[in-house]
Amino acid sequence: MGTRPLLNRRLDGLGTTIFAEMSALATATGSINLGQGFPDTDGPRGIAEAAARAVLEGRGNQYPPGPGIPELRTAIAEHQQRFRGLAYDPDTEVLVTAGATEAIAAALLALLEPGDEVIALEPFYDSYAACIAMAGAVRVPLTLRAPDFRPDLDRLRALVTPRTRLLLLNSPHNPTGLVLSPDELAAIAALAVERDLLVVTDEVYEHLVFAGAHHPIAALPGMRERTVSISSAGKTFSFTGWKVGWVTAPAPLVAAVRTAKQYLTYVSAGPFQYAVAEALRLPDAYFEDFRADLRRKRDLLADGLAAAGFRVFNPEGTYFITTDITPLGEKDGVEFCRALPERCGVVAIPNAVFYDDPEAGRPLVRFTFCKKDEVLQEAVTRLQRL
Numbered sequence: 475m476g477t478r479p480l481l482n483r484r485l486d487g488l489g490t491t492i493f494a495e496m497s498a499l500a501t502a503t504g505s506i507n508l509g510q511g512f513p514d515t516d517g518p519r520g521i522a523e524a525a526a527r528a529v530l531e532g533r534g535n536q537y538p539p540g541p542g543i544p545e546l547r548t549a550i551a552e553h554q555q556r557f558r559g560l561a562y563d564p565d566t567e568v569l570v571t572a573g574a575t576e577a578i579a580a581a582l583l584a585l586l587e588p589g590d591e592v593i594a595l596e597p598f599y600d601s602y603a604a605c606i607a608m609a610g611a612v613r614v615p616l617t618l619r620a621p622d623f624r625p626d627l628d629r630l631r632a633l634v635t636p637r638t639r640l641l642l643l644n645s646p647h648n649p650t651g652l653v654l655s656p657d658e659l660a661a662i663a664a665l666a667v668e669r670d671l672l673v674v675t676d677e678v679y680e681h682l683v684f685a686g687a688h689h690p691i692a693a694l695p696g697m698r699e700r701t702v703s704i705s706s707a708g709k710t711f712s713f714t715g716w717k718v719g720w721v722t723a724p725a726p727l728v729a730a731v732r733t734a735k736q737y738l739t740y741v742s743a744g745p746f747q748y749a750v751a752e753a754l755r756l757p758d759a760y761f762e763d764f765r766a767d768l769r770r771k772r773d774l775l776a777d778g779l780a781a782a783g784f785r786v787f788n789p790e791g792t793y794f795i796t797t798d799i800t801p802l803g804e805k806d807g808v809e810f811c812r813a814l815p816e817r818c819g820v821v822a823i824p825n826a827v828f829y830d831d832p833e834a835g836r837p838l839v840r841f842t843f844c845k846k847d848e849v850l851q852e853a854v855t856r857l858q859r860l
């Protein structure tokens with residue numbers, strides 16, 4: 475095989491994620507894992523039963539239709555109308571994917587040419603960098619900075635070049651908890667229209683907004699025709715292992731994304747699609763209780779982290795809290811997170827891994843609060859040892 479590296483050079487540097495290392499550390503040290511963002515309590519029993527029923531009744535056990543089962547596509551369109559006031563045709567403007575992850579991959583592979591520039595909010599959710607790289611495109615970070623992580627809109631304007639093809643948004647934003655405001659969205663939308671850019675927006679935390687509301691950029695003037703909106707059932711219904719996600723966009727964009735998607739997984743999660751169709755139609759009370767519960771957990775963990783000496787940046791959305799470890803006399807989040815399991819039996823993620831320029835996120839550390847109250851309480855008690 476000679477000396478040529480086995481890994482395609484586009485994926486150079488994307489080898490192992492910190493999540494694997496930290497989760498292994500959590501297991502080895504018996505630590506509480508507040509690193510990876512998955513709930514330790516499953517979603518509604520009735521929805522789990524709907525999935526079990528679908529399996530036993532033989533619905534979805536064989537390849538479902540490529541774009542997703544009609545029941546789910548209709549439920550997704552109804553959900554977009556009910557919560558966001560957006561109308562999409564379930565037959566031509568909705569696509570079911572293997573989680574938001576596949577939707578992001580398919581959208582970027584479908585819409586980008588090698589050399590195209592993609593402006594994305596940095597710190598990035600880790601799959602963005604990988605998918606932009608797989609498409610042969612170039613990522614251009616718009617860095618969000620502490621303490622409030624608001625995007626610098628003048629800087630954004632300055633980053634747009636003739637090669638810019640796409641803005642990759644994420645609101646509510648992982649890991650900072652930023653929720654783009656109506657004014658920020660309006661400014662970003664106006665720029666996208668003026669410079670004729672596509673927008674791919676990852677809204678998987680759309681139901682986890684604690685201050686204000688989630689506003690979809692697709693609803694703004696001139697945006698519907700250029701926006702691919704992505705969401706998923708994992709976070710909203712606490713079934714992250716089911717990997718049911720979706721895209722809503724005008725028919726030509728959906729057709730493009732579907733072209734890439736059909737050669738990634740083709741289809742997935744047949745029986746779970748029936749269950750998610752039911753979940754999307756749950757009454758408002760489900761969504762309100764879910765948000766209230768997570769808000770309470772956020773406050774529990776935020777107070778505990780502050781009491782332990784961290785500087786806490788209270789998130790407006792998502793189920794992550796970003797902290798600054800400088801007040802603890804620490805400088806380097808990676809070193810801090812590597813030592814934390816030994817020091818006090820808790821695992822967290824250094825935000826530096828979400829930056830192209832690790833210096834920008836060096837003292838920042840992320841904790842998730844989508845865990846049982848007693849787990850969060852125990853974590854908080856352990857963190858006081860710092």
Ligand SMILES: Cc1ncc(COP(=O)(O)O)c(C=O)c1O
Pocket residue numbers: 511572573574575576599644648676678705706707708714717718719
């Ligand atoms: C911002 C963001 N996008 C996408 C995903 C993945 O979503 P899914 O599990 O539906 O693929 C996550 C999961 O952590 C996320 O935080």
